Amino acid sequence: MGRRFEHLGLEVRDDDKGRGLYCTRSFAAGELLLVGAVCCEAPLLVGLPELWKSSCAKCFATEFDDELRSCKEYARGHKEDNWQELVCYALSISRLLRLLHSGLDPPTSRCASVAVSLDDLAELCTPNEDVWEDLEGFAELLAASPLNSLFPADLHGPDLATVISHCYEQLACNSFLICGPAEKPVGQLCDPISGLLNHSCKPNAAMVWQVPVNGRTHMVRCIRDLQAGEEVLISYVDPSRPWWIRQPTLKASYGFICDCVVCGEINAWERAVGSRADLPLPPGITASIAAVTAADGTVLLVSEEKTRGVCAFLNREMGIAVQAASDKDIRHVADAAITVGRLSAADSLQRGAAEAQRRIEQLRPAMQTLLQLLGPQHMLLRELTSVLRLAEVAGDWNICVDLAPVVLASLAITDGEMSSRKADILAILAVAKLRTAADDGALQRAHAEGRHVFEMLGRFYGEQLPQHAPRTWLRQLLVMDLDSMD
Numbered sequence: 001m002g003r004r005f006e007h008l009g010l011e012v013r014d015d016d017k018g019r020g021l022y023c024t025r026s027f028a029a030g031e032l033l034l035v036g037a038v039c040c041e042a043p044l045l046v047g048l049p050e051l052w053k054s055s056c057a058k059c060f061a062t063e064f065d066d067e068l069r070s071c072k073e074y075a076r077g078h079k080e081d082n083w084q085e086l087v088c089y090a091l092s093i094s095r096l097l098r099l100l101h102s103g104l105d106p107p108t109s110r111c112a113s114v115a116v117s118l119d120d121l122a123e124l125c126t127p128n129e130d131v132w133e134d135l136e137g138f139a140e141l142l143a144a145s146p147l148n149s150l151f152p153a154d155l156h157g158p159d160l161a162t163v164i165s166h167c168y169e170q171l172a173c174n175s176f177l178i179c180g181p182a183e184k185p186v187g188q189l190c191d192p193i194s195g196l197l198n199h200s201c202k203p204n205a206a207m208v209w210q211v212p213v214n215g216r217t218h219m220v221r222c223i224r225d226l227q228a229g230e231e232v233l234i235s236y237v238d239p240s241r242p243w244w245i246r247q248p249t250l251k252a253s254y255g256f257i258c259d260c261v262v263c264g265e266i267n268a269w270e271r272a273v274g275s276r277a278d279l280p281l282p283p284g285i286t287a288s289i290a291a292v293t294a295a296d297g298t299v300l301l302v303s304e305e306k307t308r309g310v311c312a313f314l315n316r317e318m319g320i321a322v323q324a325a326s327d328k329d330i331r332h333v334a335d336a337a338i339t340v341g342r343l344s345a346a347d348s349l350q351r352g353a354a355e356a357q358r359r360i361e362q363l364r365p366a367m368q369t370l371l372q373l374l375g376p377q378h379m380l381l382r383e384l385t386s387v388l389r390l391a392e393v394a395g396d397w398n399i400c401v402d403l404a405p406v407v408l409a410s411l412a413i414t415d416g417e418m419s420s421r422k423a424d425i426l427a428i429l430a431v432a433k434l435r436t437a438a439d440d441g442a443l444q445r446a447h448a449e450g451r452h453v454f455e456m457l458g459r460f461y462g463e464q465l466p467q468h469a470p471r472t473w474l475r476q477l478l479v480m481d482l483d484s485m486d
């Protein structure tokens with residue numbers, strides 16, 4: 001391996017994270033580290049543009065609408081159909097195995113190219129046994145089921161289950177999700193050389209690709225100056241997400257607890273906090289600090305040390321700009337932010353109306369606290385958007401009427417005049433107003449607003465998203481009037 005990198009100023013070294021790529025010379029911010037003939041020229045798996053719109057990002061099954069991007073999401077929404085998710089795993093593993101066995105002539109056109117043999121893959125990637133609790137059980141089931149016909153004939157035999165689980169471990173720990181326009185997943189990329197890059201929540205490099213994806217457009221770029229001796233670190237997850245979301249994602253997808261420069265301090269802090277009965281100062285906050293400056297420049301002026309500590313934690317880890325407030329209020333904000341962050345996580349979105357309603361009930365007091373104490377323009381935007389989507393799934397239109405304007409106000413900061421997020425939320429709000437209109441006058445106003453939003457959505461999405469869900473509901477509610485518009 002080493003000889004492939006020495007002329008590039010990189011070498012492979014071992015540390016407590018396994019192997020990693022280290023610089024042997026300095027690199028300037030923006031420079032490309034791995035590109036062209038070296039690596040990434042022929043990743044093992046990538047999605048192809050014609051499959052983006054309606055296929056699973058992992059196995060490329062093509063039964064999905066524009067909202068669902070994977071068999072996993074599909075299985076969440078269709079309880080009776082968990083089989084779909086299992087078939088997805090089977091397909092993605094079997095496709096990789098088939099490709100590796102068939103050299104450069106993939107049996108389907110769904111993968112761009114094949115770089116290495118199965119032996120190369122086994123050598124280059126680190127299998128991680130923690131990624132899937134009962135992987136062996138699954139592999140045995142698969143090997144004994146009719147789906148075993150998906151796997152190359154010469155692998156059949158007593159070892160098929162072992163080969164399947166091994167291959168999945170390697171695929172899981174060394175695959176990167178590629179996103180296309182609007183950050184929608186378009187496929188998995190598994191490349192044995194960039195698969196040597198370890199993770200940090202404060203990365204110094206990033207994997208980049210151009211869309212449309214093909215084997216030659218995947219590369220790694222420095223995001224700051226790198227000195228000789230430094231490890232090249234990318235982030236496997238969105239580093240702007242809070243720690244409580246990053247950690248479980250990394251654990252579930254890559255099998256490790258991140259103890260990087262950012263997480264290490266917080267891990268230690270959480271261990272010390274224990275039951276959170278009495279929040280101590282987070283690391284890096286000392287009694288001598290009189291004012292803490294938030295990420296967005298807001299100066300936090302608070303009297304009590306503890307309050308300052310919690311403010312700083314909220315600012316750094318949760319992206320909430322907290323201004324001067326009483327100790328009690330700040331504590332409420334911290335509790336509410338943690339509740340909203342944990343409970344609104346995406347996993348409950350696809351579990352149907354009853355579960356959504358249950359979550360809403362748990363979230364309601366925390367949301368009220370946040371809105372009361374921080375106002376609408378705080379930065380828990382993604383969480384609030386999740387709550388809005390929960391309310392939509394639960395059919396809780398009163399919450400939608402209250403919350404949608406708050407989310408829109410927050411979006412005004414980042415999204416400018418119009419974005420697909422804004423368009424979706426305007427549609428949800430219009431539906432909610434039509435559903436909750438208390439009298440004829442309100443219904444008329446809601447109708448006029450609904451027509452306006454419907455026209456706007458048509459202009460915004462054009463022919464691209466005719467099945468766009470909020471637009472469809474809105475159309476159903478406005479059906480009489482809109483027959484003439486279509």
Ligand SMILES: C[S@@+](CC[C@H](N)C(=O)[O-])C[C@H]1O[C@@H](n2cnc3c(N)ncnc32)[C@H](O)[C@@H]1O
Binds near residue numbers: 020128198255259
């Ligand atoms: C894409 S591979 C990276 C290369 C790997 N270290 C190797 O030896 O092949 C991903 C795996 O590396 C390890 N890893 C990556 N970043 C890590 C980190 N910050 N802390 C601990 N383990 C890490 C985990 O085992 C993870 O599943």
